[in-house]
Amino acid sequence: xRVKAQMGMVMNLDKCIGCHxxxxxxxxxxxxRSGAEYMWFNDVETKPGIGYPKRWExxxxxxxxWELTRGGRLRLRSGPRARRLANIFFNPDLPELEDYYEPFTxxxxxxxxxxxxxxxxxxxxxxxVTGKDMNIEWGPNWExxxxxxxxxxxxxxxxxGLEETVRxxxxxxxxxxxxxxxxxxxxxxxxxxxxxxxxxxxxEDGIVLVDQEACRGWRMCVSSCPYKKVYFxxxxxxxxxCTLCYPRxxxxxxxxxxxxxxxxxxxxxxVLYDADKVEAAAATPDEHDLLDAQLxxxxxxxxxxxxAAALAAGITQDWVDAAVRSPIWQLAMKHRVALPLxxxxxxxxxxxxxxxxxxxxxxxxxxxxxxxxxxxxxxxxSLRIPVQFLANLLSAGxxxxxxxxxxxxxxxxxxxxxxxxxxxxDPALAEAVGMSAHEVEEMYRLLGLAKSIDRFVIPxxxxxxxxxxxxxxxxxxxxxxxxxxxxxxxxxxxYGDRVAAFHLGTRDEVAHATATPPPQPATRGGDGCGGxxxxxxxxxxxxx
Amino acid sequence: MxxxxxxxxxxxxxxxxxxxVVGHIWRYRRDGYSITARSTQLLERRWxxxxxxLFHVGLLLVLGGHFIGILIPSSVTESLGMSEHAxxxxxxxxxxxxxxxxxxxxxxxxxxRIAIAQVRVTTTGWDWVAEGxxxxxxxxxxxxxxxxxxxxxxxxxxxxxxxWFRGIFTLNPDVSLVSGAPLLYQAHVVAAxxxxxxxxxxxxxxxxxxxxxxxxxxxxxxxxxxxxxxGDSTPTGRSSR
Numbered sequence: 001x002r003v004k005a006q007m008g009m010v011m012n013l014d015k016c017i018g019c020h021x022x023x024x025x026x027x028x029x030x031x032x033r034s035g036a037e038y039m040w041f042n043d044v045e046t047k048p049g050i051g052y053p054k055r056w057e058x059x060x061x062x063x064x065x066w067e068l069t070r071g072g073r074l075r076l077r078s079g080p081r082a083r084r085l086a087n088i089f090f091n092p093d094l095p096e097l098e099d100y101y102e103p104f105t106x107x108x109x110x111x112x113x114x115x116x117x118x119x120x121x122x123x124x125x126x127x128x129v130t131g132k133d134m135n136i137e138w139g140p141n142w143e144x145x146x147x148x149x150x151x152x153x154x155x156x157x158x159x160x161g162l163e164e165t166v167r168x169x170x171x172x173x174x175x176x177x178x179x180x181x182x183x184x185x186x187x188x189x190x191x192x193x194x195x196x197x198x199x200x201x202x203x204e205d206g207i208v209l210v211d212q213e214a215c216r217g218w219r220m221c222v223s224s225c226p227y228k229k230v231y232f233x234x235x236x237x238x239x240x241x242c243t244l245c246y247p248r249x250x251x252x253x254x255x256x257x258x259x260x261x262x263x264x265x266x267x268x269x270x271v272l273y274d275a276d277k278v279e280a281a282a283a284t285p286d287e288h289d290l291l292d293a294q295l296x297x298x299x300x301x302x303x304x305x306x307x308a309a310a311l312a313a314g315i316t317q318d319w320v321d322a323a324v325r326s327p328i329w330q331l332a333m334k335h336r337v338a339l340p341l342x343x344x345x346x347x348x349x350x351x352x353x354x355x356x357x358x359x360x361x362x363x364x365x366x367x368x369x370x371x372x373x374x375x376x377x378x379x380x381x382s383l384r385i386p387v388q389f390l391a392n393l394l395s396a397g398x399x400x401x402x403x404x405x406x407x408x409x410x411x412x413x414x415x416x417x418x419x420x421x422x423x424x425x426d427p428a429l430a431e432a433v434g435m436s437a438h439e440v441e442e443m444y445r446l447l448g449l450a451k452s453i454d455r456f457v458i459p460x461x462x463x464x465x466x467x468x469x470x471x472x473x474x475x476x477x478x479x480x481x482x483x484x485x486x487x488x489x490x491x492x493x494x495y496g497d498r499v500a501a502f503h504l505g506t507r508d509e510v511a512h513a514t515a516t517p518p519p520q521p522a523t524r525g526g527d528g529c530g531g532x533x534x535x536x537x538x539x540x541x542x543x544x
Numbered sequence: 545m546x547x548x549x550x551x552x553x554x555x556x557x558x559x560x561x562x563x564x565v566v567g568h569i570w571r572y573r574r575d576g577y578s579i580t581a582r583s584t585q586l587l588e589r590r591w592x593x594x595x596x597x598l599f600h601v602g603l604l605l606v607l608g609g610h611f612i613g614i615l616i617p618s619s620v621t622e623s624l625g626m627s628e629h630a631x632x633x634x635x636x637x638x639x640x641x642x643x644x645x646x647x648x649x650x651x652x653x654x655x656x657r658i659a660i661a662q663v664r665v666t667t668t669g670w671d672w673v674a675e676g677x678x679x680x681x682x683x684x685x686x687x688x689x690x691x692x693x694x695x696x697x698x699x700x701x702x703x704x705x706x707x708w709f710r711g712i713f714t715l716n717p718d719v720s721l722v723s724g725a726p727l728l729y730q731a732h733v734v735a736a737x738x739x740x741x742x743x744x745x746x747x748x749x750x751x752x753x754x755x756x757x758x759x760x761x762x763x764x765x766x767x768x769x770x771x772x773x774x775g776d777s778t779p780t781g782r783s784s785r
Contacts, residue, residue, distance in 0.1 A: 081759060088755075089596045090585065097586050097662070129587065130661040192763035195755030205769040216753040217580035234666060237582035461769070 002275040003313040005301060006186065006206035007244060007458075008328040008350040009258065010267040011179055014357045014409065018177040020044050020141065020258035022266075026181075028258050030243070035235025037103035037128045040140060041242035042257045044158065044179045047390045048156035048389065049143040051178075053099040056228040057157040057342065063093045064226030065189050066282060067343030074283040074346065076224055084193060084220050086102075093223035097234070101138045104129040129234070145176050151396055158392040174384045176356045178393070179265075181257060182229040182242035183341065183349030184208050186273065186297065187282040189243075189428055193224035199239075204461070206350065207244045215239050226345040258456065267450075269326030269457040270319060270348070272299040272310055282346045287396040290343040297348065301326070320339035322459040327446060328352070335435070335443045337405050344396035354447070355402060357389045357409040377432075378404050402492060412447070415440050538540045549723040552734050557712045560741035560768060561736075567744030568752075581750040587662040595652030602646025606685075609639050614709050618702045628700070636693045643686045650682055674746035677739045684732035699726060705733065 026042040044346060045051040063078040078084055078093055087093075106123035112283050114121030127134040143152050153159070184201075191199040198214035199221055201207070210221070210230070217237040221230040230241045245255040249268075253259070258266035274297055281293035299306045301323035310320050323329060331354065333337040338352035379404055381387060387399045387406070397399040407505035411433045430440040446454065553764050571579065579641065585592055613635055621631050654675060667675075692699055704721045711717035722730065 085755070085758065089600045090589075090593050092593075094585055095591070096589050130665050188764065191765055193757040196753065197755075197757065197761060197765055200765040200767040203766045213577050215580065216750060216755070217583050218755065219583055219585065232583070232586045234584070234586050237580035299593060 001306075001309050003272055003310045003315060004206065004275045005204065005310075005315050005319050005323065006271050006273055006350055007184065007249060007253075008269060008271050008326075008332075008352065009181070009244075010328050010331045010352045010354065012265040012267075012354040013176060013178070014354055014447075015265040016044070016177040016179060016356075017261040017263050018044055018046065018145065019261050019262050021262050022179055023141075025256050026242075029245075031233075031240075035233040036231070036240060038097065038100045038140075039231040039233075039240065041229070042181045043140065044177055045141070046143055046145055046147075046149075047178050047393070048153040048159055048174075049146070049149070050152045050155050052101075052140065053095045053228050054138075055155060055157060056095075057226075059226055059345070060096065062091075062223055062226070062228070062346050063229070065342075065347055066187070067346070068283060068285065072283065072285060076193055076280065077226075078220070078224050084195065088195065088218055091219050091223055094219050094232075095222070095228065097129070098138065101142070101490070102134060104134060104136055104139070111438060119495060144171065149173070149175070158389055160392060161397075162386055162388055174386070176385055178341075178353075180227065180229070180341075181255075181351060182208060182244070183227055183347065183351045184242075184305075186243055186278050186284050186294075186348035187346065187349050187351060188225075190221035190225040190230050194218070195220060195477065199230075202246075203340075205246075205249065207246050207249075208241070208531040209243060209246070210239045210241055212236075212238055212240075226347065227349070228344065249379075249458055252458050252460040254452075254458055264455065267327035267331060267455045268448075269328040270323045270459065271326060271328050271332075272301050272306060272315070272320070272323045273297045274299055278348060282348055287344045288398040288401075290346065290396060291340065291398075291401060294340060294343065294348050298329070300333075301329060306446055310345055315464055316459075319459045321458050325454075325457045327455055327457060328449070330442075330446060335408065335439065335446075337408055337443065337447075339394040339401065339405065340439040341394060342396070343394075353394055354409070355405055356385060357406060357413070377410070380410065392462075404433075408435065408443075411435075412440050412444055414446050416448075433521060523533035545720050545723050549719055552730070553708065553719045555715060555721045556734065556737050557717070560737040561712075563741040564743055567741075568749070571744045571749055579749050579753065580747075581753070582666070582747050584663045584666055587666065588656065588660050591652055591656040591660070597644050597648050599653055600649070602642055602644075602649050605642035606639075606646050609635070609642055613702065614706045617706070617710075631702075632700075635697030636689065636698075639689045640693065643682075643689055646682060647686055650678065654679065670746045670766050673742060674748055675740075677735060677742065680687060680735045681732065681739055684728060684735060688726075688728045688732055699729070701725070701729060705729060 023040055027040060030041050031037070040052065043052050054523075055061065056064075059077060062217045065077050066074055069075050076084075085268055097224055104125045105123055105128055109342045111121050111123050125136050126132060137362070140328075143149065146153065184207055184476040186206070187473050188199070188201060189203060191208060194215075195218045196214055196216045198211040198216070200209060200211065202209065215238040216240070217232070219232055219239070221239050221241075222228070222232050230239050232238075233240050237531075245253075248255060248259075255266075256270050258268050277297045281290070281297045284290050284293040301307065301310075303321060307320050311317065312322075328338075332352050338354050340349045340352050343349070381408075387402050390402045390406075391397050391399040394420075413428050415425050415429045415437070425437065427437045430437045435443070618628065618631070622628070632706040657675070659669060666669075704725050708717050708719070713722075722733070739748075
């Protein structure tokens with residue numbers, strides 16, 4: 001057993017209202033820069049729809065994630081290493097800018113500078129790449145709330161197996177929101193595909209990052225990520241991705257997207273897992289068994305043996321405590337209502353989703369039978385959002401898994417309603433879904449009432465292990481003059497001086513600094529930049 | 545052997561080599577962040593595909609040809625039983641073929657870079673310098689190959705330019721060997737030295753990023769934030785699965 005800690009997230013789709021606050025706050029913090037205009041580390045898609053970039057789930061086209069060879073061995077879907085090296089000049093699996101969208105702004109100055117005229121002046125759209133006039137033909141979130149749904153909806157890869165034409169008719173139409181960030185997978189295909197070895201998982205919390213200094217712009221990570229959550233900065237020529245807001249997490253704050261979530265749908269916490277089991281779990285032959293295989297990789301943080309092994313592996317007591325209180329552990333493992341997105345990509349993703357129920361309840365309530373489990377549960381198959389669609393999204397097509405989760409959620413609602421309205425909850429309702437009355441109420445508290453302190457259980461990074469955090473807090477982001485955190489302590493210095501300062505923190509000096517109090521600010525012992533000895537420079541500077 | 549000859553064929557090579565070495569050290573130490581292929585595939589893929597593949601394959605073939613033609617003395621090929629005429633025939637045909645591939649790829653890339661606005665805006669001043677020098681070196685080289693084959697008589701560069709070039713690395717270059725060479729060859733050589741001198745300051749540095757280590761490394765990499773301990777055998781805190 002090799003215990004590692006992993007930061008994870010659960011999103012309760014039942015409560016997502018599709019307001020895009022997460023996307024906007026994330027963009028303002030992380031990708032509001034030249035070359036990154038088209039990137040959305042967090043985006044919210046309306047499903048069914050083709051999403052961002054277009055048809056990202058079509059792995060026949062983009063070859064993202066992993067597959068099993070005929071011999072049952074795990075291999076990147078983009079083929080053996082030799083294929084990627086052979087395609088190093090031109091990556092045939094890479095999406096083009098128009099698959100995302102050409103970023104644009106408007107010539108607002110025209111509104112002010114226009115002379116007197118018969119007609120109102122107009123702000124023309126201009127490309128943020130070329131600065132020239134352009135026609136906007138696609139954009140971020142183009143299909144919001146099923147805009148263009150009859151055209152793009154049936155092209156959603158998750159519609160496979162559904163009677164598409166019927167499902168897009170007005171009377172039967174359905175939709176749901178799917179907020180997406182990087183999955184910070186246990187078995188990340190982007191990391192495995194990077195020829196330069198610039199991508200890595202942080203040992204302490206499993207966050208997947210790009211070492212900006214080591215990245216050589218070969219673009220294999222972009223196509224190999226099945227979620228298309230690694231982006232290529234056309235200005236800097238480097239890959240960038242969601243950082244899970246590690247500078248915030250290290251200080252015990254939650255990510256920007258979850259902090260600002262209006263519907264409070266997001267949960268962030270620690271999961272303990274056995275790193276030795278990851279590869280075998282990802283190579284599980286039957287796709288339908290992948291969920292159980294991943295759950296089996298996770299370790300029960302309440303188990304004293306696991307706790308002892310975690311402490312022996314260098315995980316501190318407060319992290320173990322956080323794992324016990326982790327909402328991820330409770331929703332995914334204890335109550336089993338959260339599911340991984342597209343487990344069939346075999347990356348063992350760590351952002352999980354509670355499938356949406358609200359449209360279900362309307363149906364059930366319509367039939368006026370919410371109190372009787374015998375009537376509640378059959379209704380699940382006549383839901384507005386087809387079970388098969390959710391299954392294609394969240395359980396590799398296994399409809400029983402979705403039914404199981406939806407039944408728990410429906411039972412919880414019925415149970416709590418009878419308790420609140422009638423005063424006499426029916427324990428049989430809980431037992432029918434294999435839960436105790438106490439567990440149902442616990443789940444209800446977590447899904448319905450939880451405050452920040454319960455939704456975000458985030459242990460801070462240990463300065464005595466990881467270096468002087470306060471000195472580096474937010475100090476190092478994208479190592480780029482225009483980046484959001486170009487080593488803040490030196491922000492006022494000239495760029496050249498800043499670069500010079502990076503290199504003062506060489507490995508030798510850092511090693512020296514472990515013995516003597518570090519002089520300031522020359523020695524910058526590793527912080528969140530993830531790299532070994534150094535921060536922004538020598539080993540692993542800016543991170544994207 | 546004029547003063548200009550001494551500068552161009554004695555001083556320039558050593559200056560270029562010096563700039564090449566010092567420039568790379570500087571680039572990696574001071575500006576490592578900027579080392580990338582700066583691909584424009586995201587912005588345009590239709591023309592990039594034929595252009596970049598033909599260019600790189602052609603370039604590798606042409607470099608291989610130069611390696612054989614210049615670094616291997618004619619005495620070696622003759623001892624292998626290859627006559628000067630046979631060698632010349634082989635060199636010209638394969639050189640023409642590889643050169644054509646390179647030129648076609650280069651022209652596609654150059655036209656694409658100029659004509660397509662999205663690609664043009666990503667081009668820096670140093671990119672244009674590298675592009676211009678490459679155009680001169682490739683153009684003169686191709687011209688020399690054609691002139692050598694079709695128009696004029698064969699010029700035996702293996703008796704003049706090649707020994708002079710090898711002499712540079714044995715610190716004993718004979719400038720008189722090259723000062724009598726045709727102007728075409730001299731210009732090609734001078735432009736090539738300039739390209740080498742400016743190499744580390746342009747995007748051409750990405751040539752040293754060929755990811756050979758990828759073939760053997762483990763797929764999933766972990767990096768630890770922990771400070772390296774004195775005497776730690778893995779000072780960077782990296783591990784892998």
